[in-house]
Amino acid sequence: MIKNDLFLKALKGETVERPPVWMMRQAGRYLPDFMKLKEKYDFFTRCQTPELATEITVMPIKQVGTDAAILFSDILVVPQAMGIEIEMKPGVGPWLPTPIRTSAQVDNIVVPNVYEELGYVYEAIKMTKQELNNEVPLIGFAGSPWTILCYLIQGQGSKNFDKAKEFCFTNPVAAHMLLQKITDTTIAYLKGKVEVGVDAVQLFDSWGGMLSPVDYQEFSWQYMQQIIDALKEQIPVIAFGKGCWFALKEMSQSGASALGVDWTCSAANARYLSGGNITLQGNFDPSRLFSPPKEIKKMVHQMINEFGKDKYIVNLGHGILPNIPVENAKAFVEAVKEYQPR
Numbered sequence: 316m317i318k319n320d321l322f323l324k325a326l327k328g329e330t331v332e333r334p335p336v337w338m339m340r341q342a343g344r345y346l347p348d349f350m351k352l353k354e355k356y357d358f359f360t361r362c363q364t365p366e367l368a369t370e371i372t373v374m375p376i377k378q379v380g381t382d383a384a385i386l387f388s389d390i391l392v393v394p395q396a397m398g399i400e401i402e403m404k405p406g407v408g409p410w411l412p413t414p415i416r417t418s419a420q421v422d423n424i425v426v427p428n429v430y431e432e433l434g435y436v437y438e439a440i441k442m443t444k445q446e447l448n449n450e451v452p453l454i455g456f457a458g459s460p461w462t463i464l465c466y467l468i469q470g471q472g473s474k475n476f477d478k479a480k481e482f483c484f485t486n487p488v489a490a491h492m493l494l495q496k497i498t499d500t501t502i503a504y505l506k507g508k509v510e511v512g513v514d515a516v517q518l519f520d521s522w523g524g525m526l527s528p529v530d531y532q533e534f535s536w537q538y539m540q541q542i543i544d545a546l547k548e549q550i551p552v553i554a555f556g557k558g559c560w561f562a563l564k565e566m567s568q569s570g571a572s573a574l575g576v577d578w579t580c581s582a583a584n585a586r587y588l589s590g591g592n593i594t595l596q597g598n599f600d601p602s603r604l605f606s607p608p609k610e611i612k613k614m615v616h617q618m619i620n621e622f623g624k625d626k627y628i629v630n631l632g633h634g635i636l637p638n639i640p641v642e643n644a645k646a647f648v649e650a651v652k653e654y655q656p657r
């Protein structure tokens with residue numbers, strides 16, 4: 316039994332005294348202790364060393380006081396396991412020496428044995444569960460197939476992922492083959508995470524909002540739905556699509572336990588579009604953590620009043636920014652703990 320079960324209760328839609336809070340990318344660069352480890356070990360070494368991944372995962376629990384932990388890892392470990400070379404270049408971010416640009420390259424990509432290729436993730440989960448000692452739940456995650464495809468084809472981050480979209484629209488057969496291979500790998504990968512003890516999983520569709528509503532259904536949502544279908548009987552699934560407010564209706568009917576929303580969609584609109592019955596998660600503008608702590612607290616209380624304290628998980632609308640003062644992140648979390656229902 317998990318001692319702080321607010322997050323799990325909110326995922327089940329149960330009544331809570333206050334909503335739970337965690338932050339996307341909470342295990343990251345705004346924490347001084349994280350930066351010390353970053354100086355010593357490169358990014359994928361931190362991901363691949365269970366002791367380091369565990370240490371980083373529990374940092375925000377101890378130092379900021381969030382109600383759930385999310386495993387320190389990356390969405391790109393999945394395509395790495397599929398045999399694709401991916402580097403994390405300082406100052407650039409994800410970088411592929413050989414981006415995928417042809418059908419022949421897609422043909423050659425394998426659906427791996429996840430237990431062999433991603434055993435280090437499962438070790439990190441087991442170690443983290445021990446370290447957390449049932450204080451708070453642990454979230455496992457994966458990228459959506461579309462968001463992973465964006466990096467594989469573009470070859471690096473992008474403002475519009477133009478090359479990824481060009482590939483999908485000029486070579487849809489290969490694009491769908493690639494999306495299906497990522498989907499199959501992701502399902503096996505997440506089932507493995509469930510087996511070693513994660514308490515919930517989140518799918519990050521960070522670049523879903525790059526697509527039109529019609530293209531979103533074709534190139535992203537149908538694969539998200541396959542993953543949700545494969546997992547929903549075993550574990551609560553959170554579907555987060557940045558910029559995907561237009562799909563909230565389909566998402567609400569998918570069997571996901573909760574839906575993530577970003578700050579461009581108001582609480583009232585998100586409730587309306589998702590049918591009013593499903594748990595929502597979000598949606599504080601990450602840049603608003605630059606405001607003074609007093610103002611942050613006021614805005615957080617207002618946000619909870621707008622979403623309602625039940626069927627709600629307080630979070631940011633996307634990952635925390637690297638240069639946010641730790642004090643401000645703490646104020647965000649404290650505000651939720653101090654919340655008094657109206």
Ligand SMILES: Cc1c2[nH]c(c1CCC(=O)O)Cc1[nH]c(c(CCC(=O)O)c1C)Cc1[nH]c(c(CCC(=O)O)c1C)Cc1[nH]c(c(C)c1CCC(=O)O)C2
Nearest residue numbers: 339340341342343358385386387388389390408519521634
């Ligand atoms: C698109 C995406 C990626 N990775 C992820 C996403 C989806 C979420 C989102 O959109 O924010 C997911 C992710 N990446 C990381 C986590 C860890 C858990 C957490 O704290 O939430 C999670 C959940 C650690 C990380 N992943 C990364 C860092 C920072 C780099 C470092 O620590 O050296 C962290 C803490 C690197 C990374 N990895 C990726 C990017 C774009 C970057 C940033 C590159 C840069 O700006 O330097 C791909």
